[in-house]
Amino acid sequence: MLHTPPGGADTGTAAAESGPVSIGAVLQALREEFPEVTVSKIRFLEAEGLVEPERSPSGYRKFRTEDIERLSYVLRMQRDHYLPLKVIREHLDALGRGERPPAIPAPTREAPEPGVTPPAPAVRIGRKELLTVAGIDEAELAEWEAYGLVAASADGAYELTEVTVARLVTDLGRFGLEPRHLRAMKAAAERQVDLVEQIVAPLRRHRDPRTRARAESTAQELAGLSVRLHAALVQAALRPRGD
Known part of the structure; x- marks a missing residue:
């Protein structure tokens, strides 16, 4: 079993408090900090040897608190520092030996506009x-x-x-x-993007920095509404119609 990073490695994600837990419980714990994590991602990290959960007699994965902490560390290093898995594994090995891992350059980010919450990496x-x-x-x-x-x-x-x-x-x-059949969907998505950009372009050029900052959230909202409209139109077109 690979060693778990000792305390102080900034493993802030909530973990199981008692006894081994299932992969579903691990997913729930990780999503508090990593909303986009999936079961497939966890299984991939296991296949890469970055975490080695126990197996029940029936073959189900059972994750301990230290396993969840390791996963949190890996996901955080990928998200905040874009480190490849090979480097993250070296960090984990160093931590497991009680050594200090190589220094990580602090990510450089522009200061957010006042009152604007920057998007998560x-x-x-x-x-x-x-x-x-x-x-x-x-x-x-x-x-x-x-x-x-x-x-x-x-x-x-x-x-x-x-x-x-x-x-x-x-x-x-x-x-x-096949991919060639999906070109029409790709083209339709690009047309939707063009429409959204036409609407938010004046916001991006506005003198008020807060108005410019709202351009991104407006674009995301418009994109979401467009996707919902597209889905509704498809469902309506598929609905059986009377003679």
């Missing part, structure tokens, strides 16, 4: 992780990228929105839909 994953989570191979991912369905950031990492897209493309593929 996004959790990102690497290419290998995306392949595992989506259950696809390199050729499939390359095809998706060629059609513009999924795109990595400049440093090769993927935002969780890209992970969501990958999972949905995988699910649609089980019904025989």
